[in-house]
Amino acid sequence: LLNPGICPVNRDSIDYILSKNGSGNAIIIVVGGAAESLNCTPGKNSVTLRNRKGFVKLALRHGADLVPVYSFGENEVYQQVIFEEGSWGRWVQKKFQKHIGFAPCIFHGRGLFSSNTWGLLPYSKPITTVVGEPITIPKIDNPSQKDVDFYHSIYVDALIKLFDKYKSKFGLPETEVLEVN
Helix, strand or coil: CCCCCCCCCCHHHHHHHHHCCCCCCCCCCCCCHHHHHCCCCCCCCEECCCCCCHHHHHHHHHCCCECCEEEECHHHCCEECCCCCCCHHHHHHHHHHHHHCCCCCCEEEECCCCCCCEECECCCCCCEEEECCCECCCCCCCCCHHHHHHHHHHHHHHHHHHHHHHCHHHCCCCCCCCEEC
């Protein structure tokens, strides 16, 4: 049983929502998903997006706008053990991700009564989400790979520009770069 307004991120669910008549038929997809969660560390700003293009294809099929969104501070609320590529720990995480759909992570936050002890509560750090301008997408019933790649690159560029526009406002140095994997 899912909470109201939450549904699986699969083609059928997205097609259903975007094909309904009327306004307000918007969806939010955390594109990076389990793969991105494996690289979340404080002080690192990276997104797993380079080979994630299905959301662009669906947007083209429905003529749905794409809106770049970035949350500053998300990686600061928990500490996570990062297993290096090729290690036993990373191998286990990737197997889980492939077969179960999520990657188990070893993480910790603050304790219940003190921020100086380990626990499962998030550290008290601000998370600020910034929303960019919508990117108007044409409706193409059968978009080609060239169409998908073109609009995907526009989306990635818009996300990087959004990050660059706000990074210094949220305490990052002007030299900070959003890493796109």
